[in-house]
Amino acid sequence: MTTTFTDEEISSLFDPAPPPSYATASTPHLNKLVAVPQVKPSFDAPFIRAYPPYLQECGISVEDWMDFCDGLNIAMIGSPPLAVADKVGMVVGFVPNQWTMLASIAIQGTH
Numbered sequence: 852m853t854t855t856f857t858d859e860e861i862s863s864l865f866d867p868a869p870p871p872s873y874a875t876a877s878t879p880h881l882n883k884l885v886a887v888p889q890v891k892p893s894f895d896a897p898f899i900r901a902y903p904p905y906l907q908e909c910g911i912s913v914e915d916w917m918d919f920c921d922g923l924n925i926a927m928i929g930s931p932p933l934a935v936a937d938k939v940g941m942v943v944g945f946v947p948n949q950w951t952m953l954a955s956i957a958i959q960g961t962h
Contacts, residue, residue: 854897854924864922881909887920895934897924 885903889896900920902913943951 854928856921856925860921861925864918864925881905887923895927898927 887898902916
């Protein structure tokens, strides 16, 4: 499953925004880790767009969080040439020869 973004969506994520205003010690800190799970266990699978409600206590809006998730998904989209190389590496690994198996491991280990 590959997610496709339009040029407008990509440019809106990377347009310069005003820097955030950092408050002094009155800004609450997260006491928990924030896990961003992927849709499936794959190195280039997209991340789930879910908003943890306790982020609101720290001043992180739903819109800001979704922008972060979208940017993360754009950054993690697999390169089509690397996906082809990965599949070739898997096929080459089935050839019963030590050199082709080593080549397969080298190809699949590059990403």
